[in-house]
Amino acid sequence: xxxxxxxxxxxxxxxxTLLAACxxxxxxxxxxxTPAEPDKQAEQPADPDQxxxxxxxxxxxxxxxxxVTFMVASEKTDLxxxxxxxxxEKRTGITIDFQAYxxxxxxxxxxxVVASGKLPxxxxxxxxxxxxxxxxxxxxxxxxxxxxxxxxxxxxxxxENPWVIPSYGDEKGNIYTWPVANIARDVNxxxxxxxxxxxxxxxxxxxxxxxxxxxxKKLKEAYPDSYPYASKTKEYxxxxxxxxxxxxxxxxxxxxxxxxxxxxYASIQPEHKDMLDFMKKLYNEGLMDPEFLTxxxxxxxxxxxxxxxxxxxxxxxxxxxxFYNQIKDTxxxxxxxxxxxxxxxxxxxxxxxxxxxxxxxxxxxxxxEAALKLLDYLASPSxxxxxxxGVEGETFEMKxxxxxxxxxxxxxxxxxxxxxxxxxxxxxxxxxxxxxxSVYYSFTEKEQEAQDKRLEANSFEPLEPVLNxxxxxxxxxxxxxxxxxxxxxxxxxxxxxxxxxxxxxxEEWQKTATAQxxxxxxxxFNNAQKRLDxxxx
Amino acid sequence: xxxxxxxAASTPPKKSAPRxxxxxxxxxxxxxxxxxxxxxxFLFYLIFRYGPLYGLLIAFKDYSxxxxxxxxxxxxxxxxxxxxxxxxFWKLFKNTLILGVTSMVxxxxxxxxxxxxxxxxxxxxxxxxxxxxxxxxxxxSVVIISSMVIDFLSPNNGxxxxxxxxxxxxxxxxxxxxxxxxxxxxxxxxxxxxxxxAIIYMAAIAGIxxxxxxxxxxxxxxxxxxxxxxxxxxxxxTIIIMFVLKTGQLLRIGYEKVLLLYNPMTYxxxxxxxxxxxxxxxxxxxxxxxxAVGLFEALVAMVLLLSSNYMSRRLGGKGLW
Numbered sequence: 114x115x116x117x118x119x120x121x122x123x124x125x126x127x128x129x130t131l132l133a134a135c136x137x138x139x140x141x142x143x144x145x146x147t148p149a150e151p152d153k154q155a156e157q158p159a160d161p162d163q164x165x166x167x168x169x170x171x172x173x174x175x176x177x178x179x180x181v182t183f184m185v186a187s188e189k190t191d192l193x194x195x196x197x198x199x200x201x202e203k204r205t206g207i208t209i210d211f212q213a214y215x216x217x218x219x220x221x222x223x224x225x226v227v228a229s230g231k232l233p234x235x236x237x238x239x240x241x242x243x244x245x246x247x248x249x250x251x252x253x254x255x256x257x258x259x260x261x262x263x264x265x266x267x268x269x270x271x272x273e274n275p276w277v278i279p280s281y282g283d284e285k286g287n288i289y290t291w292p293v294a295n296i297a298r299d300v301n302x303x304x305x306x307x308x309x310x311x312x313x314x315x316x317x318x319x320x321x322x323x324x325x326x327x328x329x330k331k332l333k334e335a336y337p338d339s340y341p342y343a344s345k346t347k348e349y350x351x352x353x354x355x356x357x358x359x360x361x362x363x364x365x366x367x368x369x370x371x372x373x374x375x376x377x378y379a380s381i382q383p384e385h386k387d388m389l390d391f392m393k394k395l396y397n398e399g400l401m402d403p404e405f406l407t408x409x410x411x412x413x414x415x416x417x418x419x420x421x422x423x424x425x426x427x428x429x430x431x432x433x434x435x436f437y438n439q440i441k442d443t444x445x446x447x448x449x450x451x452x453x454x455x456x457x458x459x460x461x462x463x464x465x466x467x468x469x470x471x472x473x474x475x476x477x478x479x480x481x482e483a484a485l486k487l488l489d490y491l492a493s494p495s496x497x498x499x500x501x502x503g504v505e506g507e508t509f510e511m512k513x514x515x516x517x518x519x520x521x522x523x524x525x526x527x528x529x530x531x532x533x534x535x536x537x538x539x540x541x542x543x544x545x546x547x548x549x550x551s552v553y554y555s556f557t558e559k560e561q562e563a564q565d566k567r568l569e570a571n572s573f574e575p576l577e578p579v580l581n582x583x584x585x586x587x588x589x590x591x592x593x594x595x596x597x598x599x600x601x602x603x604x605x606x607x608x609x610x611x612x613x614x615x616x617x618x619x620e621e622w623q624k625t626a627t628a629q630x631x632x633x634x635x636x637x638f639n640n641a642q643k644r645l646d647x648x649x650x
Numbered sequence: 651x652x653x654x655x656x657x658a659a660s661t662p663p664k665k666s667a668p669r670x671x672x673x674x675x676x677x678x679x680x681x682x683x684x685x686x687x688x689x690x691x692f693l694f695y696l697i698f699r700y701g702p703l704y705g706l707l708i709a710f711k712d713y714s715x716x717x718x719x720x721x722x723x724x725x726x727x728x729x730x731x732x733x734x735x736x737x738x739f740w741k742l743f744k745n746t747l748i749l750g751v752t753s754m755v756x757x758x759x760x761x762x763x764x765x766x767x768x769x770x771x772x773x774x775x776x777x778x779x780x781x782x783x784x785x786x787x788x789x790x791s792v793v794i795i796s797s798m799v800i801d802f803l804s805p806n807n808g809x810x811x812x813x814x815x816x817x818x819x820x821x822x823x824x825x826x827x828x829x830x831x832x833x834x835x836x837x838x839x840x841x842x843x844x845x846x847x848a849i850i851y852m853a854a855i856a857g858i859x860x861x862x863x864x865x866x867x868x869x870x871x872x873x874x875x876x877x878x879x880x881x882x883x884x885x886x887x888t889i890i891i892m893f894v895l896k897t898g899q900l901l902r903i904g905y906e907k908v909l910l911l912y913n914p915m916t917y918x919x920x921x922x923x924x925x926x927x928x929x930x931x932x933x934x935x936x937x938x939x940x941x942a943v944g945l946f947e948a949l950v951a952m953v954l955l956l957s958s959n960y961m962s963r964r965l966g967g968k969g970l971w
């Protein structure tokens with residue numbers, strides 16, 4: 114009998130450990146370390162500008178010590194002990210209790226947090242329509258109601274850019290997202306070409322579409338087994354090239370036509386057919402890699418880094434140096450450079466200087482004023498320097514107009530990731546403004562050439578107006594867009610790859626797309642545009 | 651009546667007596683140790699399989715994340731009607747069914763054949779290594795398998811096209827040819843899962859009594875006779891169970907692999923329910939609609955499972971239940 118009981122006890126123990134193992138993954142929010150007593154010696158700063166230009170905010174921001182919870186996407190779990198947390202506490206009197214989740218799981222965590230109804234004081238990452246919805250339920254603060262205590266927000270998004278609130282706010286003109294300003298570079302993507310191979314064959318870099326075609330032809334003559342243009346972006350090639358034909362934009366395949374001041378569906382416009390015809394020509398003559406629809410990143414890398422497979426492509430400017438570093442030991446002459454945008458307009462994308470896409474929001478709790486003021490400080494020149502560079506004389510020194518980090522001299526390349534790991538700078542969801550002297554803007558020589566080339570030629574497609582959709586519009590866009598996008602990609606691909614496709618199929622497609630709601634989609638955008646026009650008058 | 655008979659009737663029965671009906675409580679008391687062992691399994695199903703079922707409510711509601719499941723407004727069968735009347739429905743249904751049925755028909759026999767063949771191998775090390783090599787691919791993620799397929803089939807430098815060109819064939823761009831999508835999908839599936847699924851048949855073969863084979867050998871049976879008259883019939887129950895289970899998953903085509911292998915040129919044949927649900931649910935954030943499609947898929951799977959079980963009971967007298 115006792116044996117039986119013993120075995121039962123064993124089974125029970127086993128069971129309990131099993132259950133315990135299941136419940137182990139509790140991410141209990143650790144209590145914030147109690148703030149260290151502020152230095153007794155630190156007197157009240159007599160000089161309001163002791164930390165640089167605060168844009169008119171008086172430091173410290175709060176009368177008594179306040180703790181603000183701040184949810185961010187970062188791999189760094191000890192942000193509460195980082196330089197940024199200590200420095201902000203010293204300057205503003207606000208202790209930040211960071212709730213950091215890795216970018217991979219951040220969105221899931223955010224959903225859970227929102228569903229629980231216990232929002233952190235500051236958080237980011239909801240879709241704009243979702244944020245507006247909970248804003249209207251009073252879960253987050255309408256920032257425009259507190260303008261008089263937020264001088265930096267007022268300066269950046271009301272006085273200097275009066276379009277921001279009509280565009281990013283809701284129908285009542287309430288804005289719930291704190292936009293991020295001055296974070297964009299001028300150029301991030303574009304056509305890249307193998308300058309060393311071009312030079313070797315005596316081919317000039319192209320300056321227009323016809324020359325681009327001729328260059329590819331010469332490359333093919335020299336290397337008959339090659340496909341001079343390779344692509345790794347699969348069906349996104351249509352989106353990426355569209356800027357050069359004047360039909361691109363962040364809402365592709367819907368784009369704003371500046372001449373007629375209306376929104377149109379790109380995939381059924383005559384310009385789009387010109388682009389497809391051009392691609393078809395390249396494909397038929399073996400100038401474009403037939404695998405452009407399926408190539409994997411590795412395969413494409415292999416083609417671009419050997420010297421007889423492919424010579425021109427379209428991607429992120431970081432590749433200019435990445436590829437070189439990969440291949441320099443075997444081919445020191447390898448020289449990938451940024452080329453002029455292809456297409457009749459000769460333009461590429463324009464990166465917006467102000468973006469609401471981070472959806473940084475302040476929840477409607479007892480700390481809302483402190484949280485708003487904190488964000489306003491981070492948006493000031495002084496705060497921007499702190500978040501994107503650090504503390505001058507402590508973390509960085511200025512040398513020849515560049516920030517250098519004495520503690521990080523053994524790091525080969527100090528980039529924003531390194532700064533995040535060491536000091537908690539550049540944390541996603543925390544930077545709302547940036548100092549242009551930051552390492553983020555120190556380009557390599559090849560990247561600089563890309564910026565200069567485009568700036569000199571001023572080859573930027575005009576920015577599109579930013580629209581503001583009602584709930585109903587948001588859901589009808591979602592319903593139409595995915596289907597249309599898929600149908601467009603299908604037609605585009607068939608048009609290029611199938612020999613039999615021509616004008617008849619193109620007209621057929623225009624009808625099909627209209628039947629699937631291409632006009633309806635454009636109409637939704639045009640209605641929102643009308644509202645925007647009347648709001649900004 | 652003999653003396654013995656009377657006695658037998660009057661003495662209390664020892665074994666063959668009808669059991670006393672036990673109450674549920676007595677049952678529990680008697681089998682308490684088994685029941686305790688069963689608790690984790692029961693809890694698992696309760697929490698992770700039956701618990702989430704209430705989320706199916708959103709298929710009949712206009713679910714929004716912020717109002718929550720309970721608060722969202724009821725819309726009845728709106729999403730189902732939308733789905734059945736949508737232009738894509740028949741195409742999706744056809745593609746899902748064809749891909750499901752063909753991949754089952756073609757890939758089902760392979761593990762059985764492999765297990766039987768391996769069973770006939772007498773060289774230990776060879777048998778072991780074939781087994782290991784054959785079930786390795788099932789440990790690779792779908793993403794890796796798909797990238798391998800794409801690379802192998804590349805018209806420029808893929809190994810398949812290189813072999814073809816050695817034999818003087820034109821290099822072919824398989825991945826954009828709609829006719830090739832299904833064969834590629836199925837063959838790569840077979841390559842991935844055959845070794846792993848053969849394990850269960852190997853185990854079943856190991857359980858067949860050796861005396862049967864000895865008797866057959868005495869009667870002068872050759873190897874092939876043994877395979878067809880002993881091994882296969884003994885495997886039949888396992889085969890039937892596996893088959894019934896598989897039919898339940900017929901429509902459950904994982905979206906990942908299709909998503910990774912299809913491209914705009916092959917949408918026509920490759921688009922299935924699960925990729926549709928992915929696009930609706932994740933890309934359009936239309937959770938209710940996606941849940942409705944998923945529920946429909948599950949219902950079809952249930953019907954298939956029940957009917958195949960019924961069929962196998964009618965035909966062979968054996969089923970899952």
